[in-house]
Amino acid sequence: MSTVTLAQHLQQKIDLKTKPLGALGRLEALALQIGLLQNCSNPELSHPSILTFAADHGIAASGVSAYPAEVTVQMVQNFLQGGAAINVFCRQHGIELHVVDAGVNFEFSPDTPLIDAKAGMGTRNFLHEEAMTAEQLKFCFERSAALVEQQAKKGCNVIGFGEMGIGNTSSASLLMSCLTGLPLTDCVGKGAGVSDEQLVKKLHILERAKVSHPAPAEVSQALRCFGGFEIAQICGGMLKAQQRQMIILVDGFIASVAFLCARSINPEITMNAVFCHQSDELGHKNLLRHLDASPLLHLSMRVGEGTGCAIAYPIIESAVRFLNEMASFESAGVSQKTSE
Numbered sequence: 001m002s003t004v005t006l007a008q009h010l011q012q013k014i015d016l017k018t019k020p021l022g023a024l025g026r027l028e029a030l031a032l033q034i035g036l037l038q039n040c041s042n043p044e045l046s047h048p049s050i051l052t053f054a055a056d057h058g059i060a061a062s063g064v065s066a067y068p069a070e071v072t073v074q075m076v077q078n079f080l081q082g083g084a085a086i087n088v089f090c091r092q093h094g095i096e097l098h099v100v101d102a103g104v105n106f107e108f109s110p111d112t113p114l115i116d117a118k119a120g121m122g123t124r125n126f127l128h129e130e131a132m133t134a135e136q137l138k139f140c141f142e143r144s145a146a147l148v149e150q151q152a153k154k155g156c157n158v159i160g161f162g163e164m165g166i167g168n169t170s171s172a173s174l175l176m177s178c179l180t181g182l183p184l185t186d187c188v189g190k191g192a193g194v195s196d197e198q199l200v201k202k203l204h205i206l207e208r209a210k211v212s213h214p215a216p217a218e219v220s221q222a223l224r225c226f227g228g229f230e231i232a233q234i235c236g237g238m239l240k241a242q243q244r245q246m247i248i249l250v251d252g253f254i255a256s257v258a259f260l261c262a263r264s265i266n267p268e269i270t271m272n273a274v275f276c277h278q279s280d281e282l283g284h285k286n287l288l289r290h291l292d293a294s295p296l297l298h299l300s301m302r303v304g305e306g307t308g309c310a311i312a313y314p315i316i317e318s319a320v321r322f323l324n325e326m327a328s329f330e331s332a333g334v335s336q337k338t339s340e
């Protein structure tokens with residue numbers, strides 16, 4: 001069936017369900033999107049998974065976060081013990097969670113259930129030098145593509161991407177500013193919770209960093225300059241998920257910046273994306289506007305880790321289920337709208 005015919009067929013199927021025309025709102029658009037993505041009129045969700053990538057950032061040493069850099073490794077331990085927000089929400093919704101060491105400044109014991117994709121012991125401080133080498137960037141893309149491929153081979157067709165890394169809102173803000181052309185003031189927010197005065201300092205530091213690098217509007221150059229390893233790995237993972245026709249659950253600010261990077265490499269990825277929520281981080285609203293994306297949820301969350309993906313997942317499930325399970329006017333013997 002051609003795409004146009006399938007779209008018409010799906011729309012008709014949606015319209016003939018026992019409800020007022022259009023009354024399932026955004027769920028209808030989601031059902032149409034997922035049907036088109038899976039190229040069928042009865043799409044399915046299988047093996048929902050979230051990959052949460054953790055990495056350290058050299059810029060954290062410059063005082064851009066309210067929390068010390070060691071929180072990254074401490075939170076990774078917390079993920080592994082099942083105690084973080086993302087663990088709770090994944091358990092709640094039956095989502096498989098995988099935690100990836102993209103470049104945490106710590107040597108983990110090999111018998112922890114952590115996926116080793118270490119590109120280094122944290123990025124270098126981009127205030128003084130490029131955050132990563134071209135080899136590290138290539139490694140990040142290849143390694144995360146392989147991880148997503150593994151998930152696809154296990155039957156996963158809906159995947160979310162999360163992150164953990166003290167300092168990573170700074171990397172994300174610089175990437176956003178370079179790739180969108182928006183001023184840093186539209187891209188920089190409080191992250192994990194700096195004070196108003198610390199925010200002014202953060203903005204100054206990031207402005208200095210921006211002028212010290214020759215305005216990299218090209219995505220791989222920008223990723224190399226500003227990092228981080230987890231953002232690069234999310235970008236590479238999203239690109240692979242697009243190739244494998246998976247539904248991509250886009251989380252908050254940092255994951256959306258990784259999506260922006262992926263979209264500038266392959267614009268077709270937009271078809272695969274579901275923007276799960278709008279984070280309270282200042283730049284996220286502006287980024288979603290730039291991407292012309294309307295997020296499913298507004299819950300004033302600002303934690304990342306993939307939490308928005310986990311929270312939004314049941315909504316996506318409802319979209320698929322109404323399409324497959326609801327009766328039609330004909331099958332239920334319900335009268336249709338009287339014609340005007």
Ligand SMILES: Cc1cc2ncn([C@H]3O[C@H](COP(=O)(O)O)[C@@H](O)[C@H]3O)c2cc1C
Binds near residue numbers: 066071075168193305
């Ligand atoms: C305990 C804790 C848990 C987190 N989980 C996610 N983040 C979030 O906050 C960090 C980014 O903010 P910034 O750029 O200001 O450091 C990232 O690790 C992000 O995942 C956390 C932050 C903290 C403190």
Ligand SMILES: O=C(O)c1cccnc1
Binds near residue numbers: 169253
């Ligand atoms: O929206 C996010 O992803 C976010 C915001 C603040 C801190 N960490 C993550």
